[in-house]
Amino acid sequence: MSTVNTAPATVSPDLLNAVNAPAAAAVDPNSVQATTDKFMTLLVTQLKNQDPLNPMDNAQLTSQLAQLSTVTGINQLNTTLNTLASSYQSSETLQATGMIGKGVLINGSDITLSSGKAILGVDLASAADKVVVDITDPRTGKVVQSMDLGAQAAGTVPISWDGVVDPSKVDASGKPVALPDGKYTFTVTAFQGGAALTDATALQFDAVNSVTTGGSGGVKLNLTNSSVTMADVKLVL
Numbered sequence: 001m002s003t004v005n006t007a008p009a010t011v012s013p014d015l016l017n018a019v020n021a022p023a024a025a026a027v028d029p030n031s032v033q034a035t036t037d038k039f040m041t042l043l044v045t046q047l048k049n050q051d052p053l054n055p056m057d058n059a060q061l062t063s064q065l066a067q068l069s070t071v072t073g074i075n076q077l078n079t080t081l082n083t084l085a086s087s088y089q090s091s092e093t094l095q096a097t098g099m100i101g102k103g104v105l106i107n108g109s110d111i112t113l114s115s116g117k118a119i120l121g122v123d124l125a126s127a128a129d130k131v132v133v134d135i136t137d138p139r140t141g142k143v144v145q146s147m148d149l150g151a152q153a154a155g156t157v158p159i160s161w162d163g164v165v166d167p168s169k170v171d172a173s174g175k176p177v178a179l180p181d182g183k184y185t186f187t188v189t190a191f192q193g194g195a196a197l198t199d200a201t202a203l204q205f206d207a208v209n210s211v212t213t214g215g216s217g218g219v220k221l222n223l224t225n226s227s228v229t230m231a232d233v234k235l236v237l
Helices: 013-020 032-048 058-097
Strands: 103-107 110-113 118-124 128-137 142-152 155-161 182-192 200-215 218-223 227-229
Touching (some): 058 200, 103 218, 110 118, 110 200, 142 155
Antiparallel strands (some): 128 142, 218 227
């Protein structure tokens, strides 16, 4: 015949403490704390297993602690840099979204003449006493207009173009005759003291339609004809 034990069960205090103890928080293996823990474990193991007849001297211990301090400092610096990079990207994203719907000037030599209006630009790394813009019709390959901008300081110079080559030529309504709407190209030549400069760059106009974030290349501005970074924008119009 089986016997049933009716005595109350007892639980040891150690078991209760183990059950009620909060779970240890997981440590990120790439964190400063994890690196410190690994170092201290290795150091204690080394001290425990050192040769009693030839123990580690103070200079060796100090050197290893200095190495720990260096590694810890580098890890903390990396953490700080990652935080700053994340903050910068958030700021850049906010700035980029504010550019949606606006026009920008970027490196390029294309012009789109629409309803007798076009925008282009010139970027000068150094001052010039003469800047000439030659506009070419790609259909014929001929220069259709040459604009002398005169002396210009270093920086970005936006230019508006109406397609009017000769203001003295007018149509039946008395308006100046303009070139037909379409695609054109242009080149920039800058001079200083009679010598041509090599640091003058042509800038073309485009519009910001949307923004892409989160990619490996950072924040991207999606334009009508291309995608560029914030650093590619020379001027916001």
